[in-house]
Amino acid sequence: MKTILASIALMTCSLNATAFSQETHKRIVVDAVEYMKQNPNTTAYQKLEIWAQQLNTTPNALAQIMGQAAYDVDDFEDTFLCGAITGSCVQAPVWGLAKSIVKYTSYWHFQNHSQGTDAHGNDFGGYNYDKLTVWGAVDTMAATWLKGDYLDDGQGGETGWFSADKTKYNTYNITEAHYRIDSQSNYPMYKDFEKAPFQPIDNLGQYWYQSFIESKNPQILGFVFHTTDLLQPHHTWTTSDLNHSGWESWVKDYYDKENLNSFTFVSQALDNFTPINTNSNDVRPLLTQGGAFSYAQGGIVLNSTNHFDRVNTGQQVIPNAIAMVIHLLNHAMEKL
Incomplete structure (x- = not known):
């Protein structure tokens, strides 16, 4: 009983398996747009700006809409x-x-990188x-x-x-x-x-990305960006425990204090991903690359609460999360 x-x-x-806190999910998206704004020659920022104008808004306002949508997925x-x-x-x-x-x-x-294929294939x-x-x-x-x-x-x-x-x-x-x-x-x-074998988060991202291709709705595109959970090591090692909640809170608390969103690191992180082919609408290979990175680089935070260990991991996974969103936005702007 x-x-x-x-x-x-x-x-x-x-018990808190929301991976990055909702506030962190939103910050990652807002920072991705800001990086694009500061680097218009190497990103699709100009197309993002045109899209914002067509929607009678601004890129910054779009960032808030998409960031809030990434935040909202945990409340579905x-x-x-x-x-x-x-x-x-x-x-x-x-x-x-x-x-x-x-x-x-x-x-x-979640996307379990400690196992191979699942019952769904x-x-x-x-x-x-x-x-x-x-x-x-x-x-x-x-x-x-x-x-x-x-x-x-x-x-x-x-x-x-x-x-x-x-x-x-x-x-x-x-x-x-x-x-x-x-x-x-x-x-x-x-x-x-x-x-029960729950479907992985890259399938969630793909469903919402396909929905965005059909609707061109920025909120729906924001739902896709919740897949930055793949840069949270607990979600690729796959556990609701092992300092899951404590790590989440630490990232939120030290996001600015430890400059986890350093654009210098973001520039480097962009090279860790293979851009999505313009002719493809399948974003899952990119998402899986993000998951592979956090699985390979972030496992220590499951067992250590040492501040230095967390800073070292945070300065890797947060820039890669921002970089993943930038790649997704670059591709999405080609689909408008």
Whole structure:
């Protein structure tokens, strides 16, 4: 039985799998636009400026819109898990009622570089407790609390005991279907949370990028930029624990104090990515490069809270996150 003690334990572990804080996600986008403004000859800033004029706004205002959209992805109300017994479907665990604690939507925000292909056929899978190679008490207790809980698949789908069906949102046939790009899925994969292979974040980015190509909506393009989670090492090593929350808070607190967004480092980081071919609309190879970088360079922050270790890692992953957004913006401006 799920006990009050288990709930208290989870709350004290500070479950927060939103990777970079929402404020940091927004800063990364704003800084990417500012870098482009300062380097118009090597970026697509002039096209960004023309786009802003067409929208009767300014590049700075566009940066705020897109940055806010990157911020907002952690607040999506698109993922509900349902109780194995009660059939009651919710978008966050009971301990998630506290401010800034993770919603289930965050489980789509990982790309596990410690494993190969996943059950869907993706080159790298997303969060899957059963396949983690590093984990902590938060991961284990969440899987214990949610054991047997299933992904909401709408009215008439999976139910709790005695056909209890309190569906709230058809997550499997909407959210999971959106993020199923170029992969295969079947609902039994999501009948037990502790074994569920969530789709990786690069598929999330690809879905929203395709939506931007069709709509030319800057807010939707901003959703794509939430994929800077791939530069957060916890999201490529894949764990909700191991100093996840503490690292997130540290980055937010020291973003300016330690000059983590140094444009000198951003200039260098741009060379770590292969620009997306103008004739292609597939941004996933670029996103995976970002994930590979954080996996290779940032693992120390899972085990160390030393300030120097964090500065060293932050001065690598934040400039690369900004550089990744610049590459995405350069490509997006060619698609207007």
